[in-house]
Amino acid sequence: MEEVSTCLPVTEDVAWLNVDEAAEVGRVRRTATNLAERLAFPATRVAEIALAVTEIGTNLNKHASGGQVVVRSVRAAEHAAVEVLAVDRGPGIADIELAMTDGQSTTGTLGLGLGAVARSADRFALSSDRGRGTVLVARFHPHAAARLDDDGATAGLTRAIGGEEQCGDAYAVRRSGNRVTLMMCDGSGHGPLAASASREAVRVFCALPPGPPEEAVARLHEALRGTRGGAVGVADVDRSAGTVRFAGLGNIAAAVVTTARKHGMVSVPGVAGYQARTIRAFDYELPAGAAVVLHSDGLTERWSPQDDLVTRPPLVVAATLLRDAGVRRDDAGVLVAVAP
Template sequence: MSTCLPVTEDVAWLNVDEPAEVGRVRRAATNLAERLAFPATRVAEIGLAVTEIGTNLHKHAGGGQVVVRSVRSTEHAAVEVLALDRGPGIADVGLAMTDGQSTTGTLGLGLGAVSRSADRFALSSDLGRGTVLVARFHPRHVPPFDDDGTTAGLTRAIGGEEQCGDAYAVRRSANRVTLMMCDGSGHGPLAASASREAVRMFCALPPGPPEAAVARLHEALRGTRGGAVAVADLDREAGVVRFAGLGNIAAAVVTRERKHGMVSVPGVAGYQARTVRAFDYALPPGAAVVLHSDGLTERWTPDDDLVTRPPLVVAAALMRDAGVRRDDAGVLVAVAP
């Protein structure tokens, strides 16, 4: 039996370049918590934490972006907040997490309190490159979702559009994790509709090889705008990832030593496809598998610590550093423990 993991929605990408924008970030997070029926006391806690995150982002990093997300399963919902910046980085993360620390070059006072308020918290910083912070808030510190923390994705719509044409889904069963990414053709609602259909079909499919899934997705997208799709099946026990792609979804297996690209065949799902082929690649312990749309440049180079960081931190850092094209952007990361 296989199940799709909790569904995430990137509700808002907000710039924090001025002090007044901190309030906009707080309102976005607390409004989402209220829509998800969080208790008033928890909404207030989230407001305080997000105010701290936004204030420190402006004060110590010179600005950046905050992403407000919802995470939903059949039984639970959560608010997730990401902060990304290109500031000076944090020289001593452990010290920055200590209550009472507020030094230029760190995120400042209150990080320890933010981490205690959050149900899941991660922080990664590189000197001279910037910092990524992730905080997830449940309504009442309920048990975590049915995920193992080894997969995460992130999407961002092109400027001027409210809906992103990129989407992804993750399915897990036993020792296998299967990833799917779709880049709907073009931008806006029609591209988003195509990618949502790809997610719906992928989650409904029975377990099977990636090439069969891509072929089914190709058929399912007929009548939509179509798009690029890719499916990667990670067999952690065998140490192999089997990959099939149609169109311009970039994919790679990343280790400390190298980034090994995976091959997609030309075509547009829903319109034109040659024979879909799958290829097998080695999946060493601790390796990461990265899929992303062409909203990210393929010319990114992993640093030595990439595979040791939480997948959502990796996805956010790649979006920050490689998401330089004016396009919808989506990235999906899985690590093999």
């Protein structure tokens, strides 16, 4: 039987919003509810999202340092979801279990109303590190029958350079049985032309038949001719075999990460669409419980696994890495696959 590969739901990071003042909480709420309305959510669900997002934004403003909310759309063939991600550099939550109890407040980052937010969301995750900050993820479906078909083991996050509305980094994920294939593209430069190149990489990648990552990179190299071009990386993750095969062209960083170490994967020099003297793939072991991380050069490579980071949900991992390592003034993108 011919192997079938399908792209997982497409995520769009609609807006990154700073929450430094109380007035900005309203802007976060309006952004989330406007997105829900555009996605044809029922009015009652829009109202629930408004309450949850107001709670999230209010607590960021009261307790956090450098707090931001990301409003995202997650689209599949038949359904869509609204995803809200809160990230901060606050003091962290001392007792998450207590903070989730109704009526409790803490001096940490998101200590009020977390239980209500979790109950209204269809998917909820919270991670907090003392002295470093908190990450919260809440996904809202329009109704119970509209749950998206994703495996919950992969997630990505992008952030445009300051002053640009479009991010030049993009990613896509394909699934085929126990295999997951990750693709990250960093379009050359910034702005609309870089974003156009990375969107073309996503389109071509999702249309490719199953095959080794070096072939996918070669196809992407040809497809990006006539665009700005960019760096691309493709990782074929075989969970059942405990291996990952990676091919990269340009400065896409890739690593197999455990709780104890980070093992970098090799990307060869070049620019997809312009220059590729050779395209090679390399094989690596994928230990039980390890994560595969791809990111653009908007993140410094000088990060290391901390605590139990790779045991957390993939979007929490991506947001934590972007917060802590996304220190360069550039577009930034992170893609993570963790053990299901």
